[in-house]
Amino acid sequence: xxxxxxxxxxxxxxxxxxxxxxxxxxxxxxxxxxxxxxxxxxxxxxxxxxxxxxxxxxxxxxxxxxxxxxxxxxxxxxxxxxxxxxxxxxxxxxxxxxxxxxxx
Amino acid sequence: xxxxxxxxxxxxxxxxxxxxxxxxxxxxxxxxxxxxxxxxxxxxxxxxxxxxxxxxxxxxxxxxxxxxxxxxxxxxxxxxxxxxxxxxxxxxxxxxxxxxxxxxxxxxxxxxxxxxxxxxxxxxxxxxxxxxxxxxxxxxxxxxxxxxxxxxxxxxxxxxxxxxxxxxxxxxxxxxxxxxxxxxxxxxxxxxxxxxxxxxxxxxxxxxxxxxxxxxxxxxxxxxxx
Numbered sequence: 001x002x003x004x005x006x007x008x009x010x011x012x013x014x015x016x017x018x019x020x021x022x023x024x025x026x027x028x029x030x031x032x033x034x035x036x037x038x039x040x041x042x043x044x045x046x047x048x049x050x051x052x053x054x055x056x057x058x059x060x061x062x063x064x065x066x067x068x069x070x071x072x073x074x075x076x077x078x079x080x081x082x083x084x085x086x087x088x089x090x091x092x093x094x095x096x097x098x099x100x101x102x103x104x
Numbered sequence: 105x106x107x108x109x110x111x112x113x114x115x116x117x118x119x120x121x122x123x124x125x126x127x128x129x130x131x132x133x134x135x136x137x138x139x140x141x142x143x144x145x146x147x148x149x150x151x152x153x154x155x156x157x158x159x160x161x162x163x164x165x166x167x168x169x170x171x172x173x174x175x176x177x178x179x180x181x182x183x184x185x186x187x188x189x190x191x192x193x194x195x196x197x198x199x200x201x202x203x204x205x206x207x208x209x210x211x212x213x214x215x216x217x218x219x220x221x222x223x224x225x226x227x228x229x230x231x232x233x234x235x236x237x238x239x240x241x242x243x244x245x246x247x248x249x250x251x252x253x254x255x256x257x258x259x260x261x262x263x264x265x266x267x268x269x270x271x272x273x274x275x276x277x278x279x280x281x282x283x284x285x286x287x288x289x290x291x292x293x294x295x296x297x298x299x300x301x302x303x304x305x306x307x308x309x310x311x312x313x314x315x316x317x318x319x320x321x322x323x324x325x326x327x328x329x330x
Contacts, residue, residue: 023141023148026164033164034171037134062140065133 001080004035008043009077012069019052019066040067048073108146111158115142118165125172138168153315174199224271228300232275234283240272260310267306274299 001009007029012020020028026036043049050070053063069077116139123135145151145161173195227236248265251258274296281292 021141021144022137023144023164032167032170033138034167034169034174037138037168038171041130062136062143064140064144065137 001084004029004031004039006081006084007031008036008039009081012049012067013074013077013081016069016074019068021064021066025067043073048076107158111146111161112142115161115165118162118169122165122169122172125169138165155314170199224275224300227275228271228296231282232279232296234276234279237272237275237279241269241276244268244272260314263306263310263313267303267310270306271296271299271303274302 008025008031011025011028014028022033022036022040025031025040026033029036031039040049040051044051044067047070049067051065051067053065056063119135119138119142122138123131126134141164142161145164146157148157148160151157151160223236224240227233244265247261248269251262251265277299278292278296281287282289286292
């Protein structure tokens with residue numbers, strides 16, 4: 001699992017049922033748009049994430065697209081993060097790049 | 105926010121360029137999605153003052169372009185036309201070259217500005233040149249006049265130009281006096297110093313106006329982006 005994917009999973013798992021906008025995810029995971037959106041696209045292709053369009057709340061406002069983990073996505077994310085944590089425990093000397101504190 | 109429309113247009117242009125590299129089936133959807141995020145970033149008060157938000161918004165738009173152009177691997181936007189994943193190294197080099205050129209241009213502008221201000225100080229200390237002082241006054245009077253035109257109306261530019269006109273006028277009076285042998289040189293030196301001090305004060309006002317031109321609170325989708 002790549003570091004960006006780990007960060008995105010962690011952000012989603014903070015509140016698994018809450019829908020998240022791309023920009024929110026960018027801020028929370030501290031990832032640039034050019035990294036985040038391809039990542040979301042492939043998670044969606046694997047049916048780990050679903051997206052939907054919100055209804056604009058005001059006239060002239062553009063509808064925004066939000067993302068949410070599917071139930072399978074939640075399971076996979078938890079499993080992957082648990083495996084990652086176990087790998088890190090087994091190999092403590094190995095350099096790792098965890099998500100920054102403000103990205104959680 | 106002043107210049108918001110232009111900033112948004114620049115962001116939209118970058119996003120549209122990015123979307124051209126996407127497969128047709130997802131192009132429109134992505135375009136709408138990214139476009140909707142631009143005003144949200146521009147009004148996100150958590151990012152900081154307006155200039156910073158503009159930079160953040162443009163960085164968002166530019167990075168979508170990077171993502172659709174350089175995203176490596178099998179899971180990138182599959183099916184992107186124009187062979188987005190062929191010749192990846194060449195594209196990386198091209199993008200790096202563009203980045204270096206842009207950085208060079210930015211540094212060049214900064215150095216030119218520093219050289220200009222440095223030359224002004226040099227003129228102040230060493231004695232003013234009539235041509236230089238007259239040029240400063242004329243150029244900044246022109247920019248002052250331009251800043252009164254509604255389309256380019258900008259208080260920041262107005263204050264900056266007023267400051268430079270004051271500095272230029274001080275230097276001009278000193279240069280004319282020294283060439284004609286009028287009065288005591290110290291008197292005209294003091295006048296030119298007062299002109300430059302006024303210029304510094306005006307520059308301060310311009311900076312404050314630039315910082316305060318941003319709305320303090322988010323007006324669009326503030327709760328959604330938090």
